[in-house]
Amino acid sequence: MPTTATPEKTPADESTAPSATGIERLQSARVASDIQFLIARARGRGNSHANLMLAELDLKVRHFSVLSLVCTEERPTQRELGEFLDLDPSQIVALVDSLEERGAVRRETDPRDRRSKIVVPTESGHDLHEQAAALTRESEETVLQTLSPRERRQLRALLQKVAF
Amino acid sequence: MPTTATPEKTPADESTAPSATGIERLQSARVASDIQFLIARARGRGNSHANLMLAELDLKVRHFSVLSLVCTEERPTQRELGEFLDLDPSQIVALVDSLEERGAVRRETDPRDRRSKIVVPTESGHDLHEQAAALTRESEETVLQTLSPRERRQLRALLQKVAF
DNA sequence: TATTGTTATACTCTATAACTATA
């Protein structure tokens, strides 16, 4: 998907050619300054880039998210994973299934409430998480390369206020 | 991490109760400070909220985006729409089809390149866009209510750097 | 030959409801 590599384009005659890249011209649209739109576009680009990076580990971002939550000391239940990730229970089942099949996590019945399943990482799950975390860090670095470290901290702080 | 409106919570007995809402506990996960993750979560929430608002007009955000680009003076072709929205040509076809069926836009063959179709709004298309724009503004207001006006401007500026 | 739009198709993601086992 060579969306990038826009080679220098001869400006041509402005009066006859309405061209430009097209991208620049359309910045005047109302939607182009719509924060929701910008968020959607940023997530699309970031998500596909991260998925591309994680493909090396046969993971997708959504699996990584689950793995990352599981690799804390918090011992989350499936319900809690779903709540945090804004995914419904059936989606969590599928994600945990695939992580369990490859031996990265296992389900433990919560002794305090035998309906709940706590998802815990295996040793290789921890390893996998470390590798994946390195890749997503790298991906974030690429996607946010137009931002200074200070701007990234700002962005993170602002998004945290919006996301939760 | 004092994220947002986290109401004072009685810490309870740490040794027996691992509970809390679940959301707060899991903030310690690596993924919770991952900008990509925060963007994804913000877009999920915002997108569904905006879709809910736009349902009143029988529109979705993706249709609104197209309509908004078309309602500029730039007379974009389908290809340009796809480029700007990061959607592939076949998706644009479907979106323009549905907008055309309801009489909001029509296709004009570009006289300079008869392969291209310029998508232009009808009068009722302009009306629809105005109504939809008001709703998305309202939606943005709701979703970003935890941010001050200054923070919103910051967020917009940062996202514009990332999104394009 | 290459590109724009179109159609067809398949695959992923998302949403919903019904079922089970516990509470």
Place this chain on the structure above:
DNA sequence: TATAGTTATAGAGTATAACAATA
């Protein structure tokens, strides 16, 4: 009765390839 997880299924979103008309 209500809740956590599971299963099944359908719908929306996304990606790809082949084709017609035009360049």
